[in-house]
Amino acid sequence: MNEIAIEDLSRRRFLQGGAGLTLGFCLPGIAAAAAAAGPGKAGEGLAAPVSFEPNAFLRIGADNSVTVISKHLEMGQGTYTGLATMLAEELDADWAQVRVEGAPADAKRYNNLFWGPAQGTGGSTAMANSWEQMRKAGAAGRAMLVAAAAKRWQVPAAEIEVSQGVVRHAASKRSAHFGALAEAAAQETVPTEVALKKPENFRLIGKQARRKDTLEKTNGKAKFTQDIQLPGMLVAVVAHPPLFGAKVASFDATRARAVKGVVDVVQIPQGVAVLATDTWSAKKGRDALQVSWDESAAFKLGSDEILARYKEMAKKPGLTARKDGDAAAALGKAAKVVKASYDFPFLAHAAMEPMNCVIRLSSDGCEVWNGEQLHTGDQYALAQLFGLKPEQVNIHMLYAGGSFGRRACKDSDYVLEAAQIVKAIGGKAPVKLVWLREDDMRAGYYRPLYHHALEAGLDEAGNIVGWQHRLVGQSIITGSPFEKMMVKDGVDATSVEGASNLPYAIPNLTVDLHTPTDIGVPVLWWRSVGSSHTAFSTEAFLDEVAAAAGKDPYELRMSLLTAHPRHAGVLKLAAEKAGWGSPLKAGKAGERRGRGIAVHESFRSVVAQVAEVTVARDGSLKVDRVVCAVDCGTAINPDNIRSQVEGGIGFALSAVLHGEITLKDGKVEQGNFDGYAPLRINEMPAVEVHIVPSAAAPTGIGEPGVPPLAPAVANAIAAATGKYLHRLPLRSSDLVT
Structure with missing residues (x-):
């Protein structure tokens, strides 16, 4: 070649x-x-x-x-x-x-x-x-x-x-x-x-x-990792353990080596790698492997057991992430107290291009071809593994077919996996590591499972006098190279972002966090990170509070945002463009229609969304329209901003309607898109994106379109049905008349 x-x-x-x-x-x-x-x-x-x-x-x-x-x-x-x-x-x-x-x-x-x-x-x-x-x-x-x-x-x-x-x-x-x-x-x-x-x-x-x-x-000229072909290169596919924390006890590669195209089979810390002249032969060789796994130290809890443990932890105060005034005292004196809890599952990144990497070792150093997202971390990890100086690790940054955070792995997992294979064969050939979809689903990293518990106190006039928000979930940052920078007093900033910086003018507000350390599921940032769950809990709960106070959800938000003009600006723009307050066109017989609103800041950008939904009698849901207003500073490429927000809405809606990684006895149950369904084109709503003119420096746009979608949809469902939903993904059984 x-x-x-x-x-x-x-x-x-x-x-x-x-x-x-x-x-x-x-x-x-x-x-x-x-x-x-x-x-x-x-x-x-x-x-x-x-x-x-x-x-x-x-x-x-x-x-x-x-x-x-x-x-x-x-x-x-x-x-x-x-x-x-x-x-x-x-x-x-x-x-x-x-x-x-x-x-x-x-x-x-x-x-x-x-x-x-x-x-x-x-x-x-x-x-x-x-x-x-x-x-x-x-x-x-x-x-x-x-x-x-x-x-x-x-x-x-x-x-x-x-x-x-x-x-x-x-x-x-x-x-x-x-x-x-x-x-x-x-x-x-x-x-x-x-x-x-x-x-x-x-x-x-x-x-x-x-x-x-x-x-x-x-x-077809764009170069992705799969396009790389080097002289003498071998393709590797790895048999990973079925449980997190399991190790190889023994393996028999006799049948694997008999597969045409298979060149070698080697054990690495991550499992057993089969090397072949092409991907299909490597996969067939892996399928023929006989591996015995040592599961003595493996993680064996299921999702329901993890969640039950989290709910118990939420009954007691955690580490303080924010404390304004005295929320406990305010709740104790409130005329009315509203309570709700919210549950969020593990989520996969599920990018169209699963993990892959090409590594070639030579006397001069190491060359890497990869959709590279965390250059310095991967460079230093590879240098340490091979005993090289960082500058001897030359990384060619190729296009990547999506990531949503997965290719910026704090542990350099799949990059080190490729390197371990190269090391195991003595560097005799370049190696292209290929993860298949099942590897990505079952042996990857996930958005953490979370449980939230919220309480709000209202006075006689319906004003919010106290707010308590408790979160329970794994830390992404603790134990990583980013811990010193992003964990303060035991609180992982990515766990509470969107909750600890709640913009609403509430005099007594407390946010605390429990971070369990004995859950052996690998977790990583997922598009919009902590805001992927905090936006739903805070914005959906605020609609419940508005209902208890007898106030319009939009008007309540506006009254609490006088100190945050960017939030108020996008909220007003989205509401105006969506026709907030005007009646929705009636649906067919038995259909219920509703409109919901949410606003959220992430990555220094502020986004408001209004969703319109139709709920059928059998509980089936159609998100008809999403109107979005964005303040992201100077709009460098407006069309690209609209595309990112539209894509973020589709990405978020996938999680709202379908996204869920579940564990049974420690084993991931989903393996491909049949069990972890992405959004289908017929499920995509009509989307309008309105960009707030600004001369300020640009702020983030790749992720901020994601967080407001789920609460806007949930709030629209509540407006249509009177039912407030407290878990994701949404289930039609929760919406049946």
């Missing part, structure tokens, strides 16, 4: 790079090795090849191509387009000539500015942490091109204009494309200060720039 051409950026290729300008803003100066070019006119003097230090976000080629180096993973959320838009805006590049490459793993140059000295994509931070960085990189590149043109043409730099990839001096009628100036621009000093455009001068930001990954993904 011939090695495919890798489109992503490696250190070696970057150094070899061709003609053009390579720029890194706020980084060490570039090393230009070319002689100064003489004056010329448009079309003159294509630059000769020049090598530059690979510390950049921008490369301009002699062919006028503008390559943006993306430090963040493109997994369908539009990162490549967003980052390129910011840089190209300030560079004044021709959008048609802009392309994007994935950056190598190098936290010194490509760290996530919100994460400190670590490179990675997550927490809806890609645009927000890059907002000034990418714009300044583009502006610096523009300034260097202008300076080069001014010297070449012997004219004042202030008289030069740049537009659509062309540098012009109107008075002398001179012009040059970027490529013709690249070599000369490379000799200019990287400016330490640059002037950024004012929003009214934006040409790309806020407009409908065409996505940069669409064409490659439709014509």
Whole structure:
């Protein structure tokens, strides 16, 4: 087999790079090795090849191509387009000539500015942490091109204009494309200060720039891990234990080795790996394996048993996450107390592309091809396993077919699994690890199961005087490398986000948390993390409180949000666009229709949604319409924002209607989409997305569309039926007339 051409950026290729300008803003100066070019006119003097230090976000080629180096993973959320838009805006590049490459793993140059000295994509931070960085990189590149043109043409730099990839001096009628100036621009000093455009001068930001990954993904040129073929590469499929915590006691590979195409069978800490010349042969070999498992230390509780334990824990106070006033005293004196509890199941990430990874070991180090989301963590984990320096682990960041948090594993699980296989065979061949859907469902990581208990006290006038919120569930962060940063006084911030920062003006409010440490189910962040459950409990409960107080749910929220104008703004916009307060069109005979509202902040963005539902007599549910208002700061790519919110609504609705991972005697019962159903197209509602105009810095958008959907739907069901639902996923049996 011939090695495919890798489109992503490696250190070696970057150094070899061709003609053009390579720029890194706020980084060490570039090393230009070319002689100064003489004056010329448009079309003159294509630059000769020049090598530059690979510390950049921008490369301009002699062919006028503008390559943006993306430090963040493109997994369908539009990162490549967003980052390129910011840089190209300030560079004044021709959008048609802009392309994007994935950056190598190098936290010194490509760290996530919100994460400190670590490179990675997550927490809806890609645009927000890059907002000034990418714009300044583009502006610096523009300034260097202008300076080069001014010297070449012997004219004042202030008289030069740049537009659509062309540098012009109107008075002398001179012009040059970027490529013709690249070599000369490379000799200019990287400016330490640059002037950024004012929003009214934006040409790309806020407009409908065409996505940069669409064409490659439709014509088949996009490179995913499954597309990687290396000389002599073997494909590995692993037999994982049926219970979490179980180990291999013994195995017989006789029948597996007899399968045509199977090359080797090796034991690794995660199970038994079968290596073959192709995926299907590896799977057949795994199916033929005979493995005896040591389950003496395995986790053996079922979901119902876990939940029962959580409910007992919720009867006592936990660790305090927030305490305003004295909620217990206020509840004791309240004229009326409303109580409710909410249950949330384990959830799988279920991305369209299950986990996979390619690793090649050589005398120089380790090369990795992967839809890489947590560069620094994986780089250091691999270095430790192989006894290498981190810089000897070269990661090629490919496209990923979704993630929803799964590829940013705090334990580097599937990456280390691939590495363990390579190590077990002595590095004699590159290995492509492939997880099948059943591996992803039964041997992966999950959104934790949670139990919430809430109480609210009302005075005689129906005002909320006290609020108590207790949560019970596994910590994602405790025991991970992120613990020091994100766990304070024993409280995992991701467990209580959305509850501990409740925006409503309630004088006495307490949030506490129980974190069981003896539940052996691997857990990980799932799209919108803690807000995936806290938004439902807080917003659904508030509707119950509104009903007890005899108040309109929208009006009650607005009265409590005077100190939070962003929340009030999106709530008002969503309500207006949805026609809140106007009657819904009647359904067919026996059908009940309702409208519900919810608002939630996550990843510094605020989203309000109004859902309209139809509930049939047999309990079947149809979500007809969702109207959404979003405040995410400056809208870099409005169409992409709408797409992310629409996708988030569909993702959330999958969990509302179907999503549930259940355990029986410790074993995951679901194995594929037959038991863990994604949303079908006929279940998708009509969606409207309204973006609040803003000149503020961008905030997250990949995840904030998810949290408000479930409570908006539940509140709409309550409006239609009078039934308040306290568990997810929703069940038609709860809605039967």
